[in-house]
Amino acid sequence: MSLLKVNNLKKYFKEVKAVNGITFDVKKGEVFGLLGPNGAGKSTTISMISTLFNPTSGEITYNGESIVEKPKAIQQKLGVVPQEIALYPTLSGLENLKFWGHAYGLRGSELNKRIEDISQVIGIKDRLKDKIEKYSGGMKRRINIGAALLHKPDLLIMDEPTVGIDPQSRNHILDTVLKLNEEGMTIIYTSHYMEEVEYLCSRISIMDMGEIIASGTQEELVDIIKGQKKINIKLDHVDDTLISIIKTIEYVEKVETHENEMILTTQNGENIFKDLISKTAETESNILSIDIKKPNLEAVFLHLTGKALRD
Amino acid sequence: MLSIILLRLKKLKGEYYVFLIMTALSLVLAFIFSSAYNSDYTPMVLIVNNDDSAYSQKAIDELVNSDTFNYKIVSYDKATEEVRKGSALAAIVIKENFGESIDNNNTPTLGIIKTKNDRDIMVLQSIMNSITSKMISNIKIAQNTADYIGEITDANKDELFKKAYDNAVKGWKYQKTININVSTLEADTELYYDNTIHSIIGFSLFFSMYTIVFAIGEILNDRKYRTWQRILVSPISKTSMLGGNLVVSFLVGVVQIVILFAASQFLFGVDYGSNFAALATILIVFIFTVTSLGLFLSGIVKNHAQLSALTPIVLTSTAMLGGTMWPLEIVNSDIILGLANITPQKWAIQGVKALAVYNEGFEGIVTPAIVLLGMGLVFFGLGVKLVKYD
Ligand SMILES: Nc1ncnc2c1ncn2[C@@H]1O[C@H](COP(=O)(O)OP(=O)(O)OP(=O)(O)O)[C@@H](O)[C@H]1O
Numbered sequence A: 001m002s003l004l005k006v007n008n009l010k011k012y013f014k015e016v017k018a019v020n021g022i023t024f025d026v027k028k029g030e031v032f033g034l035l036g037p038n039g040a041g042k043s044t045t046i047s048m049i050s051t052l053f054n055p056t057s058g059e060i061t062y063n064g065e066s067i068v069e070k071p072k073a074i075q076q077k078l079g080v081v082p083q084e085i086a087l088y089p090t091l092s093g094l095e096n097l098k099f100w101g102h103a104y105g106l107r108g109s110e111l112n113k114r115i116e117d118i119s120q121v122i123g124i125k126d127r128l129k130d131k132i133e134k135y136s137g138g139m140k141r142r143i144n145i146g147a148a149l150l151h152k153p154d155l156l157i158m159d160e161p162t163v164g165i166d167p168q169s170r171n172h173i174l175d176t177v178l179k180l181n182e183e184g185m186t187i188i189y190t191s192h193y194m195e196e197v198e199y200l201c202s203r204i205s206i207m208d209m210g211e212i213i214a215s216g217t218q219e220e221l222v223d224i225i226k227g228q229k230k231i232n233i234k235l236d237h238v239d240d241t242l243i244s245i246i247k248t249i250e251y252v253e254k255v256e257t258h259e260n261e262m263i264l265t266t267q268n269g270e271n272i273f274k275d276l277i278s279k280t281a282e283t284e285s286n287i288l289s290i291d292i293k294k295p296n297l298e299a300v301f302l303h304l305t306g307k308a309l310r311d
Numbered sequence B: 001m002l003s004i005i006l007l008r009l010k011k012l013k014g015e016y017y018v019f020l021i022m023t024a025l026s027l028v029l030a031f032i033f034s035s036a037y038n039s040d041y042t043p044m045v046l047i048v049n050n051d052d053s054a055y056s057q058k059a060i061d062e063l064v065n066s067d068t069f070n071y072k073i074v075s076y077d078k079a080t081e082e083v084r085k086g087s088a089l090a091a092i093v094i095k096e097n098f099g100e101s102i103d104n105n106n107t108p109t110l111g112i113i114k115t116k117n118d119r120d121i122m123v124l125q126s127i128m129n130s131i132t133s134k135m136i137s138n139i140k141i142a143q144n145t146a147d148y149i150g151e152i153t154d155a156n157k158d159e160l161f162k163k164a165y166d167n168a169v170k171g172w173k174y175q176k177t178i179n180i181n182v183s184t185l186e187a188d189t190e191l192y193y194d195n196t197i198h199s200i201i202g203f204s205l206f207f208s209m210y211t212i213v214f215a216i217g218e219i220l221n222d223r224k225y226r227t228w229q230r231i232l233v234s235p236i237s238k239t240s241m242l243g244g245n246l247v248v249s250f251l252v253g254v255v256q257i258v259i260l261f262a263a264s265q266f267l268f269g270v271d272y273g274s275n276f277a278a279l280a281t282i283l284i285v286f287i288f289t290v291t292s293l294g295l296f297l298s299g300i301v302k303n304h305a306q307l308s309a310l311t312p313i314v315l316t317s318t319a320m321l322g323g324t325m326w327p328l329e330i331v332n333s334d335i336i337l338g339l340a341n342i343t344p345q346k347w348a349i350q351g352v353k354a355l356a357v358y359n360e361g362f363e364g365i366v367t368p369a370i371v372l373l374g375m376g377l378v379f380f381g382l383g384v385k386l387v388k389y390d
């Protein structure tokens, strides 16, 4: 069942078409991923879903109600973790959490109980009394997330919540997302880290330049480049003869070389190894190792746009 | 709205020292400025005597006898130099034909060299006018007396003149008719009291405006911290957000004004009249107007840094125009007096002074309160429209 539906949504800032007619839906209980490079329009899309921006045109419905016409329909149910830290730096972590809980109608002992629970979840307890401005980047991120969770939102939107933090904090955040989802929370997760999206999301939309260029489960997306494989071969040396011979092998579409390493892009390459080994044996080069890379979203993105997800 | 109010109060708790500094500064400045009007400092006035008649000597005697200023006789060049340097307030120049003019029944002239126009210069000119006119009268009286007595007796006219003149001068000692002008300006005690009250009211209003405008300007910091956007996506409505901020800024203004006015009453003994309700009314309307002004200013700038640059310009210029720094009574320019009408400060001072200085009741604050309320509503309307919501 769809919790959120976005239909032909557009947002133009003067000439900039930040979001240019996107359509997708988010099902109850899933982790939905919005993957795209910098400037793809992810944050703009989220700002419209969270009622901060009015769309230039298009529709957003939450539980069947248009939130463009009735922002109240979503506000209380929604938790938003903004891309940039949005906290009061001169107040303590605790005071910040109190305020945001209060903003969503929590009071008294209920509020205190939730703050206790959430500080457990985000793994910040002993430093709650310190001012935010004294926190490390990772701790700020955690409070930034915690502030969106206090009122137990039905839908949680996280806009690149792991940017600029250490791997430990990052893993903690990813695990938190999975745990929250297991408890029944629907989550929209945006990132330009394809590993994160692969790890977390059941369904994914890939955005680029304000448009969705592909949508589906991870398997469905990878199917777009059906059978395509990347093969890394390390050799004792690489020369032009070798390259031209390798290029004659059937299904090899592309050969890239880095010093003594060759990266082949192949199609349907089940029987390619026999050819690869025998053809190499004809040359003066010897294979040291072969590594087959499973197709991933990075490859899908590259295939669809001809550019890398991150520079 | 309650969330926002509690939040602001919590934030204020961490910034109370700014508030205290503002309060202390305003009291200190009010004190310094008001005492400046009453200092023992006597300005130096130079006299250049280019006329060697007896009349000029008499004029100098008269001047030196008035103790408002210190006098020194110097050359013309020295006088211009010292006045330009600022080591003397002004120089009086007695022209060569001063005595001759009096003899020929022409109006004698005294020149004055000055670099500025201020209260002291006004006083000096007034003294000069009064002394010359008094002198001319004395001389005319003495001449007529000497002529008349000389005709009916054989007495020496010159001696008669001298005697008659001295008598005439003595006669003035006990009659103040002609130098009324001077004595009003010299009546320093009355003026001192007014000026103290004026500076205290002026500085209290001036500084509280800063506090209030920057209190409402906090919404710009919210945008910087992005908490503004976060509040907008929460169930808190725009009205509550703005309302909460306005309420707290208003309360901050009330607390500041109460402290300043109470302090001035206890520290300086200012008497704000007996009509407390009228005083409260005019001050509350003033705080509302300034809160709205703050909202308006926050609406036209992009961020807090711009507000910090714009506010002193707006508040200081309107404060000068509106008479918080000096009483508008000493301003002559019609343009400035006209412009003063569009500053909230002028009306607030007028209202408070009506109660504190002129002992009026509610009737004294009706016009100022209505004008302030009107300004406040205009700023409020514009401010609400200008505030950016994304
Ligand atoms: N308020 C705005 N005014 C004008 N242009 C904007 C505004 N907000 C975003 N844009 C533009 O819209 C485009 C999409 O921006 P957006 O922030 O949605 O991208 P994003 O996918 O979130 O990128 P990132 O991964 O860097 O956060 C960009 O070209 C950006 O410059």
Ligand SMILES: [Mg+2]
Binding pocket: A042, A043, A044, A083, A159, A160
């Ligand atoms: Mg973004």
